[in-house]
Amino acid sequence: MSQHEIDAPAPDAARSGRHTAGAFDIRNFIGALLGLYGVILTLMGLLGDKALDKTGGVNANLYAGIGLLVVSAVFIVWARLKPIVVPDDVEPVQDDPTRPAPKRRPGSH
Amino acid sequence: MQAMAGAPAADTLISANAVDYLIIALYFVFVLGIGVMARRAVSDSIDFFLSGRSLPAWVTGLAFISANLGAVEIMGMSANGAELGISTVHYFWVGAIPAMLFLGVVMMPFYYGSKVRSVPEFMFRRFGTGAHLVNALSFALAQLLIAGVNLYLLGSIVHALLGWPLWVALLVAAAIVLSYITLGGLSAAIYNEVLQFFVIVAALLPLTLIGLHRVGGYQGLRDKITEFAGSAPASAAVPPADQQLQSWPGEALSGFTSPFWSVVGIVFGLGFVLSFGYWTTNFVEVQRAMASNSISAARKTPIIGSFPKMFVPFIVILPGMIAAVLVKEIGELKAGGTPPGGASGEGVKYNDSLLLLMRDVLPNGLLGVAIAGLLAAFMAGMAANISAFNTVFSYDLWQRYIRKDHSDDYYLRIGRLATVGATVIAIFTAIVASSFSNVMDYLQTLFGFFNAPLFATFILGMFWKRMTPTAGWVGLSAGTLSAVVVAFLSKDAFGSVSRGVIPLEGQGAAFVAASAAFVVDIVLSVVVSLVTQPKPVSELRGLVYSETPRKDLVDPMEHRLPWYRRTLPLAGISLVLVTILNFLF
Numbered sequence: 001m002s003q004h005e006i007d008a009p010a011p012d013a014a015r016s017g018r019h020t021a022g023a024f025d026i027r028n029f030i031g032a033l034l035g036l037y038g039v040i041l042t043l044m045g046l047l048g049d050k051a052l053d054k055t056g057g058v059n060a061n062l063y064a065g066i067g068l069l070v071v072s073a074v075f076i077v078w079a080r081l082k083p084i085v086v087p088d089d090v091e092p093v094q095d096d097p098t099r100p101a102p103k104r105r106p107g108s109h
Numbered sequence: 110m111q112a113m114a115g116a117p118a119a120d121t122l123i124s125a126n127a128v129d130y131l132i133i134a135l136y137f138v139f140v141l142g143i144g145v146m147a148r149r150a151v152s153d154s155i156d157f158f159l160s161g162r163s164l165p166a167w168v169t170g171l172a173f174i175s176a177n178l179g180a181v182e183i184m185g186m187s188a189n190g191a192e193l194g195i196s197t198v199h200y201f202w203v204g205a206i207p208a209m210l211f212l213g214v215v216m217m218p219f220y221y222g223s224k225v226r227s228v229p230e231f232m233f234r235r236f237g238t239g240a241h242l243v244n245a246l247s248f249a250l251a252q253l254l255i256a257g258v259n260l261y262l263l264g265s266i267v268h269a270l271l272g273w274p275l276w277v278a279l280l281v282a283a284a285i286v287l288s289y290i291t292l293g294g295l296s297a298a299i300y301n302e303v304l305q306f307f308v309i310v311a312a313l314l315p316l317t318l319i320g321l322h323r324v325g326g327y328q329g330l331r332d333k334i335t336e337f338a339g340s341a342p343a344s345a346a347v348p349p350a351d352q353q354l355q356s357w358p359g360e361a362l363s364g365f366t367s368p369f370w371s372v373v374g375i376v377f378g379l380g381f382v383l384s385f386g387y388w389t390t391n392f393v394e395v396q397r398a399m400a401s402n403s404i405s406a407a408r409k410t411p412i413i414g415s416f417p418k419m420f421v422p423f424i425v426i427l428p429g430m431i432a433a434v435l436v437k438e439i440g441e442l443k444a445g446g447t448p449p450g451g452a453s454g455e456g457v458k459y460n461d462s463l464l465l466l467m468r469d470v471l472p473n474g475l476l477g478v479a480i481a482g483l484l485a486a487f488m489a490g491m492a493a494n495i496s497a498f499n500t501v502f503s504y505d506l507w508q509r510y511i512r513k514d515h516s517d518d519y520y521l522r523i524g525r526l527a528t529v530g531a532t533v534i535a536i537f538t539a540i541v542a543s544s545f546s547n548v549m550d551y552l553q554t555l556f557g558f559f560n561a562p563l564f565a566t567f568i569l570g571m572f573w574k575r576m577t578p579t580a581g582w583v584g585l586s587a588g589t590l591s592a593v594v595v596a597f598l599s600k601d602a603f604g605s606v607s608r609g610v611i612p613l614e615g616q617g618a619a620f621v622a623a624s625a626a627f628v629v630d631i632v633l634s635v636v637v638s639l640v641t642q643p644k645p646v647s648e649l650r651g652l653v654y655s656e657t658p659r660k661d662l663v664d665p666m667e668h669r670l671p672w673y674r675r676t677l678p679l680a681g682i683s684l685v686l687v688t689i690l691n692f693l694f
Binding site: 032 | 319473
């Protein structure tokens with residue numbers, strides 16, 4: 001079987017002009033959601049009710065918010081530095097004589 | 110905030126404000142957004158059911174953990190932490206990691222390399238129709254049941270936290286899971302599981318840290334637990350402090366009084382039979398690895414997953430232990446009292462530990478993240494069950510036995526319909542669960558017994574070419590049956606139905622039932638194989654070790670990767686780390 005894509009793209013693959021997953025890279029989703037949470041929590045920590053009686057005197061929203069912003073930045077930078085490369089063609093799954101044949105449409109993929 | 114003062118009398122367990130709702134709403138926007146984006150990538154049934162086999166190992170590895178990090182795991186393990194203390198970590202360090210590493214190193218090459226689309230299909234190729242039917246039917250039924258239980262827990266949490274009526278919560282949650290799976294199939298489920306993993310960590314890590322700060326750090330927690338165990342009334346049967354603060358020999362967990370048998374029970378019963386049966390043959394988990402982009406990534410999926418898995422107890426069990434000394438109601442419950450309130454409204458249970466700790470230590474804002482995290486966990490569990498169910502239903506039941514030679518488009522449509530059907534059934538199961546929760550517990554125990562002999566059949570079938578198709582289904586059926594008999598004869602595995610002939614209860618009974626299933630399966634499989642006709646050797650390539658060329662089982666490109674991205678070194682590091690953790694705690 002010739003499907004031996006190494007599980008992350010080699011740096012030179014990105015330069016060879018193959019298209020990348022772009023916006024639909026899960027790392028961008030994670031970075032965006034955690035980033036939004038980070039902004040909200042940081043603002044809550046600065047402006048909102050700190051509820052110090054509950055947290056034992058720590059501004060928990062602020063610290064958690066800053067932490068989330070850092071993690072969010074890591075994901076977005078990682079996605080920028082090593083984009084996912086969508087392979088030009090993926091090997092179709094071969095028909096298997098032992099199973100009722102799934103008839104693959106010609107030209108799919 | 111003002112509702113806090115009179116918490117038991119208030120309508121909801123926790124008072125969320127507009128910011129919390131915004132955080133929860135944002136999460137749902139992202140979940141559905143992933144479903145819509147994944148929709149564009151689905152062009153045929155392999156895309157829908159196996160993500161086109163295109164995902165990198167870190168994605169499938171996190172999904173592997175997340176699929177299992179559902180309602181039962183988070184609420185159940187924190188409840189165990191509150192009640193029994195640190196020995197609950199055995200469910201992770203003994204009961205999961207070794208089996209995950211074994212799956213990656215030994216078994217995954219067969220699953221991925223044979224190009225089967227599901228675990229039951231491997232069963233079919235190796236043993237034929239009998240074993241396949243036993244496996245596919247029991248698996249499909251169990252997934253429907255567990256999806257229902259997950260949905261029920263999700264609905265009851267939404268009801269307790271936000272005050273929505275149970276049926277509204279059930280329908281909304283089901284509609285969300287349904288829409289992203291029918292749209293994007295397994296890719297949407299897996300991508301969402303990865304997102305969910307990070308939301309769950311963002312929810313539980315601050316909860317744990319603030320909780321630890323409140324009790325005076327880990328040493329403060331130890332002191333408080335010791336003090337509590339010393340002062341609790343004998344009638345409450347609180348485990349002694351040293352049993353709550355040291356993982357071994359874990360009598361509190363196993364229910365055995367002898368330390369020696371407790372260790373044997375945990376290592377063999379939990380660590381070997383139960384955990385290998387679950388982790389190595391459960392298609393919900395294996396499906397995540399099958400979606401990866403190479404045999405090397407498939408093998409690394411459970412191994413990469415083992416690293417976060419070994420640290421999950423710190424954000425799940427620790428909050429439970431903290432709740433037992435910090436939350437007034439859980440403390441009363443543990444001291445033998447019956448405090449009113451709780452998520453069910455019928456009195457506080459250990460399952461409420463995490464929710465009550467959230468109420469006591471989190472400010473609004475973080476509270477919203479925590480609620481989003483819990484909802485994420487429950488939806489992850491349910492989505493995993495349903496996406497595994499629709500694959501087995503479409504490929505293993507519908508295509509193999511009902512409508513054989515149709516177009517790929519047809520099976521893609523069946524897969525989408527199966528998802529809708531499974532969701533509707535899950536809603537009904539959830540409604541049943543809300544009135545007969547004990548029955549559901551016992552049914553889950555029962556389905557657990559289908560897992561125990563599976564590992565025996567698989568491992569024997571993979572390494573002994575003489576094993577026959579007849580031995581496959583006979584071993585499975587007899588193994589399952591013997592587990593059920595042991596549970597029936599124990600004190601309480603099936604509640605009042607159990608006869609109490611064998612003096613075992615709690616986890617100990619489950620360990621022994623699973624061990625009986627394993628031994629009976631192996632013995633019968635060997636005996637039956639010796640008197641029946643084996644499959645011709647030519648049909649066993651890719652299925653049995655001795656008949657498979659070594660190059661089919663490894664990735665020839667793997668030696669090009671740096672050592673820290675190769676299967677075996679990663680597995681070794683994981684094993685060393687988990688051993689160190691066992692010595693530390």
